[in-house]
Amino acid sequence: MRRSARISKQPDSLSAKGSVAKESRYFEKSKDDTLVTPRGTTRTKKRPAQRIPNDASDSDRVEEEYAESDASDKPPRAKRRKVAARSTSSTTTTTASNKKKNGNAQLRYERLFGRTENDAAGIVRAISPPTKIGHLDRVHGLEYHRPLLLDSRQGRDALLAWFDAVSTARQMPWRKAWIDPTTIQNADRRRELLSRRAYEVWISEIMLQQTRVATVIDYWNRWMARWPTIEELSAAKAEEVTSAWRGLGYYGRSRRIYEAARFVCADDEMRGLLPENVETLVKKVAGVGRYTAGAVAAIVFGRAAPMVDGNVLRVLSRQMGVYGDVKADKAVIELIWAAADSLVKVVARDRPSGDEEKGDEEEEELRSDRPGRWGQALMEIGSTVCTPKPKCEVCPISASCRAYAEGLQRLTDKRSSRVSKALDIEDACTICKPFDVGLEVGKDGTELGSEEEEEEEATPDPNSEAPPSLPKQARLSSTDRDLIATYAQNFPLKVKKKAVREEEIVVCALRRSSDGRFLIHQRPAKGLLAGLWELPSHPLTDKPTRKTAKGRKRVAETLVVEALLSREVRKRTRYVGELGSVPWLFSHLKLTMHVQLFEIDGEVDREDVPGTRNPFGATAIQDSRWSDAEGIEEESMGTGMRKCWALVKEAIRG
Incomplete structure (x- = not known):
């Protein structure tokens, strides 16, 4: 027997909440970029959501690749019972038979986006807009998401x-x-x-x-x-x-x-x-x-x-x-x-x-x-x-925009008494999230469809013109257009970004006084800034004693100089001072680089730089060499490290 979902006033307790993927480390590539499982049924367990970077839609838009989630991820079995068709925003509990029927995403897409008799004639299909019933907002079926274009x-x-x-x-x-x-x-x-x-x-x-x-x-x-x-x-x-x-x-x-x-x-x-x-x-x-x-x-x-x-x-x-x-x-x-x-x-x-x-x-x-x-x-x-x-107001396809139409509807028909038909469970939208972020407020705090706005609509700006994609009779004031755009602005769902992690490192410029050359290293072949050249560096821990100038000097001397130079060369190495700090922002990390300058008296052969202790961790350094200032200018360096080098150049010139 075919079941239908009917509207009821119940909290959106089943709505899924996204989570933020772990961020990649500065010295090590992230291993946990995974895709979330497609939503066909309600999930009750929280799972890490895969992070797709801003303005990115697939693996070629990011620095690091991601892998698909394990096929064994199965949502919990749902009982066969009547449930309420939520606002587009809510997740809908489905029966086992519905899960099987809708399991093939491609078939669902073909049903939703397939050709119709209207295609050849260019007739826009009439699909009921979302309805607000009680506390539920934007109630609609999945068919609503068929693009009018x-x-x-x-x-x-x-x-x-x-x-x-x-x-x-x-x-x-x-x-x-x-x-x-x-x-x-x-x-x-x-x-x-x-x-x-x-x-x-x-x-x-x-x-x-x-x-x-x-x-x-x-x-x-x-x-x-x-x-x-x-x-x-x-x-x-x-x-x-x-x-x-x-x-x-x-x-x-x-x-x-x-x-x-x-x-x-x-x-x-x-x-x-x-x-x-x-x-x-x-x-x-x-x-x-x-x-x-x-x-x-x-x-x-x-x-x-x-x-x-x-x-x-x-x-x-x-x-x-x-x-x-x-x-x-x-x-x-x-x-x-x-x-x-x-x-x-x-x-x-x-x-x-x-x-x-x-x-x-x-x-x-x-x-x-x-x-x-x-x-x-x-x-x-x-x-x-x-x-x-x-x-x-200047969009050539606003006439086919669902978000624009919803904003216009709310502006002119805020107290709609339309009653939504009961939705068959397989047709209810399971895609949208709860629509509960106060979207009826304009930029100036005016509620859409308020008495003040109705007065504005009754006396439109005589110089205003309707957007070219709207019917000629749809004369909108500039305030009306702003309110509609403000409504559309809420699509897609805005997800609060996780705070960017902050780290600090010491960057050490080791200079040979005999010829003015500096020791530079090539970063590992994989990970952040892979294969680029840089001055030797080491991360600082969260210990307060290492966040002071004295603590940073100690880290530079013990974890960089002692790790890279032989005992005999270290005796001829003196600390010049801290030249300054360079903040640099990555997509996932705010890095502060504290630049330290050391002078090495006399000659230093390559064998005097054993590098037995790797400041980068387990991954081996690709290469290291002594280079003069002109050579460093030509090296492939990250922009942040190049700013550190600028501090060094200024110091040696002075």
């Missing part, structure tokens, strides 16, 4: 037209016209052009991970001037590549790029041309996840592949009305990825007037610039319009 050809064309108009505004050199391979008859020339274009897009996407566009532009231009093809990059030295990356951060990216370039050029099948298939690209090329693979497949090869970065996660969560954690909740992330996949396939099938007679199979195979433009359009609107604080 799937059923609106007009909306899709509006976004592409907007992108075509603004795509050159920020002067991104990697944005170029699509190369239609069918127009190039010479096979060798076609391969050469596609290889270079795929290489350009690949490098730009890797550089853009966790890095601002304005910063990447100069780096990308210098990189391409130095290594214009993947073959030339593969022939370079690893040190040259790392040096060219200096200042971009997340240095593991440069190492993976170099290794991948060598592999792609040496592979008998690829021979310098990145694969156009997403699955093949992810599987074969190190450091490439599904986002970067999708970008290459869509932008370069014209394939209908989704491109979902942090900006797109935010845009689609608002378009779909998904109130969830797009950074750590795997169920939310996979839902949005599935929606993005369906959207790009629909966009690829869209044809200009007169071409509709082509069959579906032919449409599926036909490639064009539309998938690449579409993916870039979603990213562009996320970075310029649908930002954390959205500019809804």
Whole structure:
């Protein structure tokens, strides 16, 4: 017998609470980056949630890789009983039969995002908006999250037209016209052009991970001037590549790029041309996840592949009305990825007037610039319009935005008396989190739909204009628009960040007075700042005595100098003093580096620097050498360590 979930007033005690993954250590790579289990039923036990970095959607967007959770993670068995359909926000207890029926996520996605009769006509399907009943807010079924853009050809064309108009505004050199391979008859020339274009897009996407566009532009231009093809990059030295990356951060990216370039050029099948298939690209090329693979497949090869970065996660969560954690909740992330996949396939099938007679199979195979433009359009609107604080008044797709529509509804229909139909248990939304964060308050503290706001609405600003995507009769004042944008701003769910851990280290500049050279070390090949060069350093413990200037001097002398220099050389070594402190912020760590200067009288041979005690812990030092100031300037150093070196240079010049 089919069971239905009915609304009842009961606390959201079953709502899942996310947890923050452990942070990686400064001297050691984290081992615990794991994915959470998709939510299909209620979990009563707390489990560590996997951390996906800001503005990241897959493994190629971060410094460290993560692994999928153990398949043995099984949610507790649920009893067969009637339960209340919670606000989208609540988790819903399911029966064992429902769990089996909905176990295949792909089937659920096909039902939710599959093609409908409305697609061809471009008719937006009518789906009931969320309802507020009693203390439960945003009550709806899973079908509510079907993107309206799937059923609106007009909306899709509006976004592409907007992108075509603004795509050159920020002067991104990697944005170029699509190369239609069918127009190039010479096979060798076609391969050469596609290889270079795929290489350009690949490098730009890797550089853009966790890095601002304005910063990447100069780096990308210098990189391409130095290594214009993947073959030339593969022939370079690893040190040259790392040096060219200096200042971009997340240095593991440069190492993976170099290794991948060598592999792609040496592979008998690829021979310098990145694969156009997403699955093949992810599987074969190190450091490439599904986002970067999708970008290459869509932008370069014209394939209908989704491109979902942090900006797109935010845009689609608002378009779909998904109130969830797009950074750590795997169920939310996979839902949005599935929606993005369906959207790009629909966009690829869209044809200009007169071409509709082509069959579906032919449409599926036909490639064009539309998938690449579409993916870039979603990213562009996320970075310029649908930002954390959205500019809804200029958005070309606000008419299809669930979050915008909800804000408009709350503004004009705050005391809705609509009664929601009982939801079948398999249709109730299990994705969204509790909607209990006071979202009906505007920037100025005015409640949406209050008497004051109604007065404002009755006397709108005569100079105001409705957004182009709204009906002409929807005349909104500037205050109205701000309130709606404030409501939309709450999507996706904001998760409070864990406080950044703080650590301190001593950085020791050991200088030979005979020739002015300094001892430098290369960091281990794995972990934070892998393979970069630095002045010898050692972490400070939390003991108060080691946080004083005297304590730091003691650590430098006993744990660095004594560990690295022979007894005879230590007798000729004198402590000059502490030169200053350099604070440096990583994504997971605030590091304070206290710079200590030592002078060594006389000559020091390499054998006088045994390094039997490793200041980095168990991982062996890659290499060490004496280098003059000019040589250190050319070394690949982290930005924070380079600031420490600046203090040393200033001291020896004085």
